[in-house]
Amino acid sequence: MSARSEILQRVGDAIRGAPAEPVAREYRRTGGLDADARIELLRDRLVDYRADVHEVDDVQAAIASVCVAQHVSTLGVPPGLPGEWRPGGVEIVDDHGLSPRELDALDGVVTGCTVAIAETGTLVLAAGPAEGRRALSLVPDLHVCIVGRDQVVELVPEAFDRLGELVREERRPLTFVSGPSATSDIELSRVEGVHGPRRLVVLVQP
Amino acid sequence: MTSFPEAARVELANAQLRANLGKATTTIRAKRARVVDEVPDWEALREAGRAIKAETLSRLDGYLVEFEEALLAAGAHVHWARDAAEANAVVADVAQAHGVTEVVKMKSLTTDEIGLNDALAAQGIHALETDFAELILQLDGDWSSHILVPAIHRNRTEIRDLFARTIATGPLTDDPAELAEASRSYLREKFLDARMGVSGANFGVAETGTICIVESEGNGRMCTTLPPVLVTVLGIEKLVPTFADLEVFLQLLPRSSTGERMNPYTSLWTGVTDGDGPQELHVVLLDAGRTRVLRDEVGRQALQCIRCSACLNVCPVYTRTGGHAYGSVYPGPIGAILTPQLVGVENAKSLPYASTLCGACYEVCPVKIDIPTVLLHLRAEVVRRAGSPAERLVMRALAWIFAGRQRFAVAQRLGRVAQRSGIRIGPLRRWTKTRDLPPAPKESFREWWNRERA
Numbered sequence: 001m002s003a004r005s006e007i008l009q010r011v012g013d014a015i016r017g018a019p020a021e022p023v024a025r026e027y028r029r030t031g032g033l034d035a036d037a038r039i040e041l042l043r044d045r046l047v048d049y050r051a052d053v054h055e056v057d058d059v060q061a062a063i064a065s066v067c068v069a070q071h072v073s074t075l076g077v078p079p080g081l082p083g084e085w086r087p088g089g090v091e092i093v094d095d096h097g098l099s100p101r102e103l104d105a106l107d108g109v110v111t112g113c114t115v116a117i118a119e120t121g122t123l124v125l126a127a128g129p130a131e132g133r134r135a136l137s138l139v140p141d142l143h144v145c146i147v148g149r150d151q152v153v154e155l156v157p158e159a160f161d162r163l164g165e166l167v168r169e170e171r172r173p174l175t176f177v178s179g180p181s182a183t184s185d186i187e188l189s190r191v192e193g194v195h196g197p198r199r200l201v202v203l204v205q206p
Numbered sequence: 207m208t209s210f211p212e213a214a215r216v217e218l219a220n221a222q223l224r225a226n227l228g229k230a231t232t233t234i235r236a237k238r239a240r241v242v243d244e245v246p247d248w249e250a251l252r253e254a255g256r257a258i259k260a261e262t263l264s265r266l267d268g269y270l271v272e273f274e275e276a277l278l279a280a281g282a283h284v285h286w287a288r289d290a291a292e293a294n295a296v297v298a299d300v301a302q303a304h305g306v307t308e309v310v311k312m313k314s315l316t317t318d319e320i321g322l323n324d325a326l327a328a329q330g331i332h333a334l335e336t337d338f339a340e341l342i343l344q345l346d347g348d349w350s351s352h353i354l355v356p357a358i359h360r361n362r363t364e365i366r367d368l369f370a371r372t373i374a375t376g377p378l379t380d381d382p383a384e385l386a387e388a389s390r391s392y393l394r395e396k397f398l399d400a401r402m403g404v405s406g407a408n409f410g411v412a413e414t415g416t417i418c419i420v421e422s423e424g425n426g427r428m429c430t431t432l433p434p435v436l437v438t439v440l441g442i443e444k445l446v447p448t449f450a451d452l453e454v455f456l457q458l459l460p461r462s463s464t465g466e467r468m469n470p471y472t473s474l475w476t477g478v479t480d481g482d483g484p485q486e487l488h489v490v491l492l493d494a495g496r497t498r499v500l501r502d503e504v505g506r507q508a509l510q511c512i513r514c515s516a517c518l519n520v521c522p523v524y525t526r527t528g529g530h531a532y533g534s535v536y537p538g539p540i541g542a543i544l545t546p547q548l549v550g551v552e553n554a555k556s557l558p559y560a561s562t563l564c565g566a567c568y569e570v571c572p573v574k575i576d577i578p579t580v581l582l583h584l585r586a587e588v589v590r591r592a593g594s595p596a597e598r599l600v601m602r603a604l605a606w607i608f609a610g611r612q613r614f615a616v617a618q619r620l621g622r623v624a625q626r627s628g629i630r631i632g633p634l635r636r637w638t639k640t641r642d643l644p645p646a647p648k649e650s651f652r653e654w655w656n657r658e659r660a
Contacts (some may be wrong), residue, residue, distance in 0.1 A: 003286040007442065010497035011267040018503075021261035027250040027454070045467060097481060100398040100432050120457075120468035133482040134431040134473070138424060160453040167414055167449050171280055173479050176456075176472035181424040184464070185339040185355055186362050186382040188230050194338055194386050195393065196424025196471060 031119070031154025038118045038152045039204055045121025049179025050192055051200040059146055062203050063087040063110055070142050070199065072107040078136060080129020081110060085146060095136045103135055108142030109197075114166070115159045116152045122178045123147065123202065124159060126166050134175055143197040145177070147204045209556040214531040223351075223359045227528050230358045231519040237465025238516060238570070245461065254454045256574040259510035262412075262445050263500065269412040269445050270491065276415030280477020282487040290320035293492050297322060297404060297437050298329045300488055304435055306331065306402045310393075312419070312426040313337035314406025315353065315513060316441050319535045319548075320494060322404070333404060336393050336425035338386060345372045351529035351537070353515035354463055359528060393425065403429035403484065407440040408512065409455060410489075413448045416476045417489070420459060420469045427471055436484035441492050443500075443509035455512060458572035462514035495548035504583040508544045510573045517567035517577060523560055532557065539567035543580040551587050558584035615652065622646045 001009075033041065043053045056062035064087035067075060074091045076098070086092055093106060112130035113123045123145050125131040130146075137143050153159050166172040181196030192198055217223060242248055262269055274284045287293035301309060309326070311317070311333045323333040323344075335344040339357035343349055346368050350356035357365070366380040373392040378384060405426065409418040417438055419426050430436055446452065452474075460469045478487050500506050518524045518538030529537030534545035534554065542561055546554040558581050567577040589597070607613045625646050649657070 003288045003292060006288055007286050007491070007493045007497065008267050008270065010493065011270065011442070011500060014497050014500035014506075015264055015266060018264040021257050021264055023254060023257040023261055024250075025254050025454075027247040027254055027457075048467075049470070104394070104398055117468075120460075122468045127479065127482060134427065135483070138427045138431060156457050157450075157453040160450050164449055167416060167474070167476055171414070171476040171479065173476065173482060174472075174474040175427070176468065176474075177470070178466070178468035178472075179470050181422070182470050183338045183386055183423050185337075185342070185357055186365060186385060187226070188233050188355065188358075189362075189382040191383045191386040194390055194423035194425065195336075195397070195428050 027157070028155055029157045031158065033118070033154050035149060035152070038154050039149065041118040041154070042116055042121060042147075042152055043204070045118065046179065046200075046202055049121055049182075049200075051121075051179050051202055053202045053204065055204045055206060057206055059085050059203060059205060060087050063144060063146075064089055066144055066201050066203075067108065070108065070201075072142060074106050074108075076103065076106040076109040076136055076140055078111055078130055078132025080132075081112070082130060085110065095132055098136075100135065100139060103139035106140040108144060109136055109140040110144045110146065111137050112146045112148075113151060115162050116147045117156055117159045118152055118154045120156060120178060122156075122159075122176050124163065125175045125177065126163065127172045127174075134173055137175065137177070138196055141193070141197055142199045142201070143177070143180075144201045144203065147202060149205055152204075208533055210531055210533070210560040211556060213533055214527040214560075217527045217531045220359075220528075222361065223528050224526065226359055226361065227351075227525055230352070230355060231525045234354075234465055235519045238462060238519070241461045241465055241467055245457070251454055251457055252572055252574050255458050255512075255572055256510065258446055258451050258454060259512075259573050260507070262447055263443065263506060263509055266442065266445070266500070269447060270442060272412040273410055273415060273445055274491070276411075276413065277477060277489055280415045282415065282477045282489050285488060285490045287490050287492045287494070289494050290492075291325075293320050293439055293490050293494070294322050294325035296488065296490050297439070298326055298331060300435065300437050301326070301331045301402055302329065304402060306435075308332045308334055308396075308400075309402045309404050310334050310336050310396055310400040310429045310433065311404040312406070312421065312429040313340050313356070314404075314439065315535055316406045316492065317404065317439050318350065320439070320492065322439070334393075334396055336397070336429060337421075338389055338423060338425075341389055341393070342368065345369075349530070350535070352518060353513055353529075353537070354518075359530075393428075397425075397428040397432050400429075400433040402435040402437070403433040405430050405436065405438045407438050407444055408459070409452060410440050410445045411447075411449050411452065412445050414476055416449060416474050418452060418456075418472065418474045420456070420472045422464065422470045424471055427473055430473055430475065431483045434484055435486045435488075437488040437490065439490045439492055441494070442496050459512050459514055462516040462570065462572040498550070499544070499547040502547065502583075505543065505547050505580050507575050508540065508547060508580060510575055511540050511544065512573060513540075514572055516570040516572065520566040520570050522562055522564060522566070527560075532560065539577045539581075540575070543575075543577055543584060546584055551584055552591060555588045555592060558588060615650070618646075618650050622648075
């Protein structure tokens, strides 16, 4: 008998007659905050993770000044990053399948996101045109993430409502980012930046 | 397997271990309490989490087939493994098919459980642990003492010394940031050249074939996106029915585990994505004792566990002995119910007793596993299978005494005399020395009735 049929048979034997379990979903599915309060909550939670958060009118200028402040000279971007976000003064490298070593040579990366969850301070990247491949926002040491005002939801289930179709219909890979990479493995002292980007800058559009 | 009391005695003598553990578990406990208290619907989430897992287990065969179909449709290879050896062989075969001699690996309890690293080493394949704590343990030939912070029993000076003689390229202080940097630069080179990654999984979604991992450092993202080939080993109990079910667990898990509102990185991938991440994906569905656990109607709830480790941090036994005393990959209260069921109670019969039954583990469990009840159930099982002849004899004698009214009355009178005269019986002396029985009444109800009303 194959391992597959044997395991399925063992499972079937083990659960024969097990009663069905009704699942009560009485947790919060929609939040009660208005857009300003949601953004304020998102900022508070992200700052708690030691991310930099700014509300900006001019995204392009804001990215340019982050690049200056963080000494970025080569900036990776997903090919679908809107032209009006691309700053001058730095070398922009479009990711048309950069190798891991080429990604490692970048000083930073700019991406958009699909949804941001205020209550947990989470940015969700769903491999859209302005978000790019998973590796792009992982290897460079600085990640600048642009969040649109209408992308901010209050609760985790509200984010899942927006993401379900992308996974079910398009099988998009998702990355949830809540602050910079961190470890607390040595005597529980928190250290930012182990393998992912050590600095996370979030720019929220009005 | 050394018995828990014997192993615990050794661990308790280690003052460094007890100090580190005390500090760590107190800190995490406080962080968890703070972020759980701020969630107004925590109990509703717990109940949903419990019910989703129980529902999954009650129809697991159907969900496994659905998961397999979704994975195949998404371009993944699916393997089924009855036991550790079969799972390990799959990973080794994939590595050999690609001529790979080193794989990068993210922290995974499941692969620890099946002894994957040793099995690969026997085939000449090095499994490089990339989680910071796991790397420390691997470099030193040590093993995990806590599900979440595996190297919690080591202090910064020990880690500095270890790195200085292994991976450091220059002088090092014992500053945690500097130590993390040393591991970052060492592993960065490995990640960039890695040809195969190995991961476990926190959740698998039957509906879509999606695999979900949660982590803090980013090494998991490295292992699951940079190498062209990825093998994910997943216990069959890790499934949830639908993608939307994750909205419950991604709230329960980080707050219960690290005491964060959300862990830094959560990755979800659904098969192979063209041009993004590994282009060859293998998923190994592992039984290795899980169907045995599933057969037990009381014990099967142990399979609901989402490996958060909250029960370790509140356990008055674990917080003193640490994880090594349990002699199992899964330590603490959850280990005390999971390990004996996975390997058979006859092979871990002291573990169900490694508890005071205080119930703190049940209260913090994000999926409401009733650990105390399962512990009692397993203790009964241990006694049923392996009760000592003396114990069986005593029980039979008690049954005979209790079955006859005259005999029972005589026993009551004898018991009173024995208690008044302060008798402490031979083999029970150690137990009775520290415990007082309530004083027996001067007369029984029947005696009083006979005296007053007869």
